[in-house]
Amino acid sequence: MAARNFKVGEHVVYPAHGVGKLIGCESHNIAGSQLELLVINFDKDKMVLRLPKEKAENAGLRPLSSKTEMDEALKMLSVRTKPRRVMWSRRAQEYETKINSGMPGAIAEVIRDLYRRSNDNEQSYSERQIYQAAVERFVRELSAVEDLDEKDAIEKMEVSLRAA
Numbered sequence: 001m002a003a004r005n006f007k008v009g010e011h012v013v014y015p016a017h018g019v020g021k022l023i024g025c026e027s028h029n030i031a032g033s034q035l036e037l038l039v040i041n042f043d044k045d046k047m048v049l050r051l052p053k054e055k056a057e058n059a060g061l062r063p064l065s066s067k068t069e070m071d072e073a074l075k076m077l078s079v080r081t082k083p084r085r086v087m088w089s090r091r092a093q094e095y096e097t098k099i100n101s102g103m104p105g106a107i108a109e110v111i112r113d114l115y116r117r118s119n120d121n122e123q124s125y126s127e128r129q130i131y132q133a134a135v136e137r138f139v140r141e142l143s144a145v146e147d148l149d150e151k152d153a154i155e156k157m158e159v160s161l162r163a164a
Helices: 053-059 067-077 088-101 104-114 125-146 150-162
Strands: 011-014 018-030 033-042 047-052
Touching (some): 018 047, 018 125, 033 053, 088 104, 088 125, 104 150
Antiparallel strands (some): 011 018, 018 033, 033 047
8 A cells, every 4th residue: 555645734644643733744854864844732731732643544544534434434333232241451452442443333333232222221430431532533533534613523422322
């Protein structure tokens, strides 16, 4: 797979942090060698990431998902699955891995699995933390792809969850 040329001003997804905006490219002389860096701003997290251009692909930097990919992820939210009988620590680890993959389908699976209706049992603190992290990551990409504000993106996600 060839390295992708990202354009300044476009939204990108960095798996460990979610949706950011490429705000520039910088050239730095580090330890005697010239290094090209992509500068990505994560406004919500008040963070700026400088990523070496040649490491972008291995780091998982990718363009936003297509509308079709996001629609597929939304459909996944409405699919009911049987509860898994695996220890929470193992499931929590799997959920974190899915969230950090940065892929909307995997993140949707976490949201679907941890979603609780008002009449369901209460979630533990760690379940709520993982659920919230997945929702934030998913909603940020959904709002960027569909040009919605986050409140509307949350509503769209919740409609899919309630359809199950």
